[in-house]
Structure formats: structure tokens, C-alpha cells
Amino acid sequence: MLVLEQRANLGHKVCGEFISWEAQSTLQRLGLLAGVHAARPASLARAVLTSRSGVAAGFDLARGSWGLSRKSLDTAIADAAQAAGAELSMGVRVQRFDQVNGGYTIEARSNGRIIEIRCRALIAACGRSSSSELPPRSQAAPESGLVGIKRHYKNVSMPPQVELYFFEGGYIGLAPIEGGIVNLCLLASRKALEGAEKDPAGLIEALAGRIPGIGNRLAGGEPIEASLLAAAPVDLWRKADPWDSVACVGDAAAMIPPLAGDGIAAALRSVELCAPLAHAYLSGDLTLERWRQAYRSRWHASFDRPLALTRRLETWLGSAVGSNLLLGVGSILPPVARRLAGMTRSRANSAPPFMT
Ligand SMILES: Cc1cc2nc3c(=O)[nH]c(=O)nc-3n(C[C@H](O)[C@H](O)[C@H](O)COP(=O)(O)OP(=O)(O)OC[C@H]3O[C@@H](n4cnc5c(N)ncnc54)[C@H](O)[C@@H]3O)c2cc1C
Numbered sequence: 631m632l633v634l635e636q637r638a639n640l641g642h643k644v645c646g647e648f649i650s651w652e653a654q655s656t657l658q659r660l661g662l663l664a665g666v667h668a669a670r671p672a673s674l675a676r677a678v679l680t681s682r683s684g685v686a687a688g689f690d691l692a693r694g695s696w697g698l699s700r701k702s703l704d705t706a707i708a709d710a711a712q713a714a715g716a717e718l719s720m721g722v723r724v725q726r727f728d729q730v731n732g733g734y735t736i737e738a739r740s741n742g743r744i745i746e747i748r749c750r751a752l753i754a755a756c757g758r759s760s761s762s763e764l765p766p767r768s769q770a771a772p773e774s775g776l777v778g779i780k781r782h783y784k785n786v787s788m789p790p791q792v793e794l795y796f797f798e799g800g801y802i803g804l805a806p807i808e809g810g811i812v813n814l815c816l817l818a819s820r821k822a823l824e825g826a827e828k829d830p831a832g833l834i835e836a837l838a839g840r841i842p843g844i845g846n847r848l849a850g851g852e853p854i855e856a857s858l859l860a861a862a863p864v865d866l867w868r869k870a871d872p873w874d875s876v877a878c879v880g881d882a883a884a885m886i887p888p889l890a891g892d893g894i895a896a897a898l899r900s901v902e903l904c905a906p907l908a909h910a911y912l913s914g915d916l917t918l919e920r921w922r923q924a925y926r927s928r929w930h931a932s933f934d935r936p937l938a939l940t941r942r943l944e945t946w947l948g949s950a951v952g953s954n955l956l957l958g959v960g961s962i963l964p965p966v967a968r969r970l971a972g973m974t975r976s977r978a979n980s981a982p983p984f985m986t
Contacts, residue, residue: 631716632749633708634738636723640708643700644778644861646803646815646888648674648792651693653895656902665706671696672806676791677891677971680843681953682798687961688791689968695891697792697807699782703894726763727752729875732918751908754874755901758864758881765874765882775863776800778817778888779830782857786812786847794889795841796953798822801889802837804847812851814844817864817888830860866944870937872929873922877904883929884937887944890971896933903928 649671657663674695678688712718722740736747754765792805799822807813814834823833831853838845870884880897907925910916916924946952 631711632747633711633716633718634722634724634736634747635718635720638721640704640720641701642780642782642857642859643704644780644815644859645700645894646780646792646805646891647697647699647703647807647813648803648805648891649696649698649703650892650895651691651695652892653898654696656895656898660898660902662707662710665710666698666703669698669702669706670808671698671702672790672808673697674790674792674805676789677794678791679794679947679957680796681947681957682796682950683954685954685957685961687957687959687964689964689971691792692968695792697805697813699807699811699813702808724756724764725761727876734876751912752876753904753908754876754878754882755880755897756882758868758885765876765878766868766871767874775865776817776819777823777860777862778815778864779833779860780813780815780857781831781834781859782807782854783812783814783848783851784810784854786851788812788847792891793843793847795843796947797837797841798950799948801947802841802844804844811854812847814848815888820862830858866941870930870933872900873926877908877921877925879904884933886933886937887940889944889947890936890940892936892940896936899932900929903932 649666654663654666657666674691674697676688676690678686680686708718719740722738722745724736724738725744727734727736733748733750734752736749736752738745738747756764759766786804788804788806790806792803794801794803797818800816800818802814802816802818804812804814816834816837838848864885866885866887868885872878872883874882879900881893883900884896886893886896904925907916907921911918911921943956946956
């Protein structure tokens, strides 16, 4: 197996770095949990959501979640893939592919040169946006999408919990990760960020000034400059499509709104659904058409409901009235909030992780 990655190395990624119990469960089934756990994730026991007018709802993360930087998570997964025999080619950007004689020709750019690669099966795992030649093709216009920003901090004191604060047009979260570091991540519309400082650090400072919960946590915190990153456009509303000329896994198939903290779990789960079918196809036990049909139906059975609910929650929590109402109910009845959070999870995550 050949994995092509456009980045030269596995560094930081814009992400809340919240590893849900469901992600851990899938990592375990894929034989990856011990390697990820070796990176010493922070344990997260609670989630606290605060509306723009300050209504807060907290609930226990019943089965335990982790905070772990994407750098550590992606490195652990890449190491395991290579140990299992996969070849990882870094700094190779796929530009297009064509279907030819029962296989594919991939055109990619590496070190300023165009290279061509032939393969029998191809899986698109290129995340939420790539190029017009690759899935996912229907991308938001840059000005209509959302903007994601993340930064790590030292010396921020906070309990083992993930905190989300909503503001007009977006939300911002904090969570401890490995090594006593706290990750800050935000997602907001361009409009919501208008008028604030134009650079990502200025935006964070402006929000810390507006949102007391963030300001209080970050007071005395020391930003880790190398971790500051922005990503745009983030299109949460693109139509789900697990097979767009080729099998698509993770965000390439659909993007679970980040507030559910389940995108990593969904990406891993879609791989778990797709890989055995790809193997059966390569072994001659399935036609390409049967692979396509089986993957599509398993993907939709797993993700349609949680995706629809999470998108609805994203809309409700994004509105002033909706977030006060939902978080008001959640603050009085934490089991309701916990149940709602549970319903945003994809199906078939039953095996408990062996370590939490
Ligand atoms: C602001 C924000 C916060 C989030 N917070 C969380 C969270 O706390 N918890 C959670 O579970 N999920 C979270 N998510 C979602 C999560 O990040 C994604 O769902 C997850 O990363 C999807 O994994 P993926 O492998 O599909 O895509 P990615 O992680 O984006 O990986 C795709 C890879 O493909 C590479 N690539 C792209 N195009 C090409 C190309 N043409 N050629 C070669 N390589 C290419 C990219 O460089 C990248 O490394 C968040 C998302 C955002 C935007």
C-alpha cells in the first residue's frame, strides 16, 4: 500500500484535538490504540458548553475521552501503517487521477516534478478540501466558508475537561492535551471575524477580550508560536458522498461538524468500513461495482443519522435563542445533554477501549 501525503512532515493541524471514546474504540479495533496511548494523551472527564449570554451546561464524558495533539496522533498512526508494510511518501501532492484498464493513473507533484503512479485501487483520504480535480469537489467559495484557527498554550491551568464557548458566528474551545499543554481551537464565519484583527493571533486575543471564560483561562498562558495555524474555507454543509469516482474516507466523504468532536472517530470508522471491501476487491472476491455499492450502503447506515443531528445541533447552538434554550435544558438536566451528545455518534462503536 502506498500513502501519498502532500505535507513534507506530519506537523500541526487545525483541530480541537479531542479524541472521543468512539475514536479510541475504533483505534483499538484497528490495532492502533496502544501506539496512540504511548503518546500520553491527557484524560478528559467532562465537557462544558457556554452560550453567548453565559448559560453553561456541563456533563460527564461517561466513557472518558482524550486530548492529544494531531501531530502525535497522526505520527502514531503513520508509524503503525509503516510498521504494517505501508509505504508513506511525504511531500507528494496528488493533482488528478484517471481510471484506466481496471486501475488508475495518478498524476502528482513531488519536489517540483510531475510524477505518474499506477495502481489497481484508489482511496481518497484527502480531507475536507483538496482541488477541483479531486474529491470532495463541491467546495465552498473561500468567502462563504468558515475559518478554523488553533494554537497551543503552556501554563494554562484548567481541569480535565473540554470547554466550548459560543459567540455570534462561531465557537471557540479549550482542552488539555499531552505534556501539560492546552489546545485552543475556534471555528467561525468570516463575517463574525470581520472587524477583529486580521491575523490569527489577533483574532484569538480579540475573542479572549470578549469571552470572559477564554480570557480568564488564557491570562498568564504562554502561546507556543509554532503551533499557530489557520485553515479556510471549512465547508460543513457539503453533500455527503462516500464514493465520488473513488471510495472517499474521512472528511473527503463528509464533514461532521467539529462541535461534536467526532470527526476523527468518523474518519477512522469510515476506513474500518472501507478497507475490508478494498481488500476483497483486490483479492478478486468483489467487483468494483459491488465494492462501491457495499461501501456506500454501510457508510450511509453508519453516518446519515449522526450527521443530520450534528448539523442540526450546529445550527441551533449557533443561534442566540437556540443555544440558550438547549444549554439551559442541559444545565438543569445533564443526562439530556449527555444523551444528545451520544446520539451524534456513528453506529457500531461497541468495543470498549482497553485503556482510558
Ligand atoms: C476547527 C476544527 C476543529 C476540529 N476539532 C475536532 C476535534 O476536536 N475532534 C475530532 O474528532 N475532530 C475534529 N475536527 C474534525 C477532524 O479534524 C477531521 O474530521 C479529521 O481530521 C478528518 O480526517 P481526514 O483524514 O479525513 O482529513 P485530514 O485530517 O484533513 O487529512 C487529510 C490529509 O490529506 C492531505 N492531502 C490533502 N489533499 C492532498 C493531495 N492532493 N495530495 C496529497 N495529500 C493531500 C492533507 O495534507 C492531510 O494531511 C475538527 C475540524 C476542524 C475544522
